[in-house]
Amino acid sequence: MAEGEIESIRAILSSKPRPIGWEQRRQRLDEVGSIWPVADDVELRTVGCGDVAGEWSLSPGADATRVLLYFHGGGYCSGSIASHRRLVTEAGRAAGISTLAIAYRLAPEHPFPAAHDDAMIGWRYLRQQGIDARNIVVGGDSAGGNLTIALINALREANEDLPACAWLISPWTDLTMSGKTLESKDHIDPIIHRGYLVELADAYAPTSLDRRNPLLSPLFSVLAGFPPTLIQVGSAETLLSDSTRFAEAAAEANVATTLEVWPEMIHAWPLWNAGLTDARLALKSAGQFMKRRLLDRVP
Template structure:
């Protein structure tokens, strides 16, 4: 069944209306409409608010443990998406982990260039700690650009007075804004969602004239020493495969406890399709088990 599911998902994405590298205003609307077309389960609560002056959406499902929190970072190549658009996947994480999820509505490019998103991420985390949630009971989760932002935020925390969270899970992280990984070429024909050209356009929006290898924008070039345990999940049919592999390798070289899971023949952020893809269901269960182990240690 999984092979049929993978092919159906590939066809859906390949013929969908989203163009990640297209006009920002148009594609934000397309992205939102795509997400809004999928109804949320009736037992999901999504409440807008703010943390440290940063807009957030708090997502809860039944039987959440109030003592643990996931700080969530949505995808969208730093230019698309929002915390509200992320509620579906965030709710799935919430249900499986048994924690409330706080999705950060960080500022987007090109209106707000680097390091606006990073500053918002650190501010939200600081505010969560100020609410007396122990760092040992917080995990970071991010998808795509949000996964890269998770890694960058963890690196940035080393220059603050803030402790690291208990762990972090990164789904298909965009961790190299130079778009220099070999898979940008070797997987281009297989990836139904992303193109190197689209990512380079969004990197320009985010960084402007700055070097795309800036470590806090492209964390594969950062010193990853001291980061908490990481889980990195990626599909083999995406141009960001090498971002995940290289990030895991650099983390391991820096003595970080890291697990890399490469799921065969699935696309970018496949975890968002758990309702129709068995691999996504299994991947989210694996991520939930990883996060809960870190909280238990």
């Protein structure tokens, strides 16, 4: 990591007071997520995936027949294609494949299971385009990582073809918030704190729901048969335990699991890949993982 880079990102995140209200929070995430624009050589195309909007990206030389289906983070209540565009497009470049980002509906206007339904719509759209399941990678950060796991679990339960692999960045896997690092890392995490997570969980999953339900907290799901999975998480995250416990559960279920814990990195740090060396290295590692797993699935 180049000296001072992560401190610069922390300074950007703390340069303004934490916003109040869903609209202000959404604007702020779009703002900090799009500080660096998409590279000039990336081709973008808006598409309608049924009732859900999406965006294709293609970098020079990328294989358009293989796709990263990506779900952005934001605690189910914020985040967008715009906030995550730089991350998604550079991930596609690293893997040498096209990407499809999904603009799933947000809470509290659209609580559970709206985002899950939209994630499935995105998957169905790709399959309807003739993309074989073994040529698809499903990925996401934070709540988008949760959606990734939930989508794959739904496909497994329906005995449908599964994607080649899953890519999880700082996934929020436990809406019961029982992870020890919610407390032990609270003093160094600039973004995610228990009170904030409680607000997000209440907005998306009303307290009448059992948050140990694997649809909400995939940490508690049965994972046998889950596809190979890469988990990338920062050591300075309150959600570190959500990744390490999920990795342990997946490994116990005989899932090919790779856990990368990046020293000093914060929640969803690959967002700032244009200005952060470790973000670019994380995307390079993820790209190599996706390439290997897609190659393994070639008939």
